[in-house]
Amino acid sequence: MSRYDALKREILNLPNLITIGRLFLIPPVLVLIDPTDPINNFIATMLFASAAGLDILDGWLARRQNLVTVFGKFMDPLADKLMAMSVMIYLVHVDLLPPWLVVLMMGRDFYISGLRSVAATMGVVIAAGEGGKLKTVFQLVGICCVMARYTYRWPLFDEMVDFKVIGTLFLYFSLLLSIGSAIQYTVDFRSTLRQQREGSEAS
Structure with a gap:
């Protein structure tokens, strides 16, 4: 198996796809944060909480299915930091x-x-x-x-x-x-x- 195929196989396993999917939840969360709109804020909160819950799910799946990879070890904590920091920076921007x-x-x-x-x-x-x-x-x-x-x-x-x-x-x-x-x-x-x-x- 070539190095490219091995990397592709790592990225496309289910736990790593879930990790990548969490990153795609960041933009809609930032768009929906609105200090003047309780409904949008609630939706943004649910999306962020879902992304945090998926973090637990991808780790559990990786261990259960023996799919712990180098890519996952790098990307999972990076996704955590990007999620938390991007949202907190935006909360500073809107004075929260x-x-x-x-x-x-x-x-x-x-x-x-x-x-x-x-x-x-x-x-x-x-x-x-x-x-x-x-x-x-x-x-x-x-x-x-x-x-x-x-x-x-x-x-x-x-x-x-x-x-x-x-x-x-x-x-x-x-x-x-x-x-x-x-x-x-x-x-x-x-x-x-x-x-x-x-x-x-x-x-």
């Missing part, structure tokens, strides 16, 4: 998020990506930790709540819930988890390098 929050989150993601690239050149693998995974969950839920943004009555209760406030709190907590996981990744990276150096000196 503070710019500093998005800048810090983007800076953290660029830092971790750079750290992983440096680690890979040294033969060190930095796996996603529980803090990073939890950060992503809080981030996606927070984005959905900010997009919904209006005050709704809680089912079975008389209390009103401001989704924008709840979503912003979720994103603040996601930021704290982001910083914490970035520190942990850095510590783990330095520890692994130290062990490798000590091992090479001992040999």
Whole structure:
């Protein structure tokens, strides 16, 4: 099998097609975000939540059908970042998020990506930790709540819930988890390098 055929086979398996499909949901989400239109905002929120749900589905299918590929390992986290960052940048544009929050989150993601690239050149693998995974969950839920943004009555209760406030709190907590996981990744990276150096000196 040629290199082209092997790549084509990787791209065209079902989990990777789902990952690519998630990217095509980004433009309609951005078009529908409208601070003045609750219906469009609701549709945009449902589309974004569907894209986040498909992320779980493609990972589950890849593991279940033994279809974990190099392309999928690269594209899946890239799709996550493009989804989250593009929507958060647009939420800043329509005054639904503070710019500093998005800048810090983007800076953290660029830092971790750079750290992983440096680690890979040294033969060190930095796996996603529980803090990073939890950060992503809080981030996606927070984005959905900010997009919904209006005050709704809680089912079975008389209390009103401001989704924008709840979503912003979720994103603040996601930021704290982001910083914490970035520190942990850095510590783990330095520890692994130290062990490798000590091992090479001992040999």
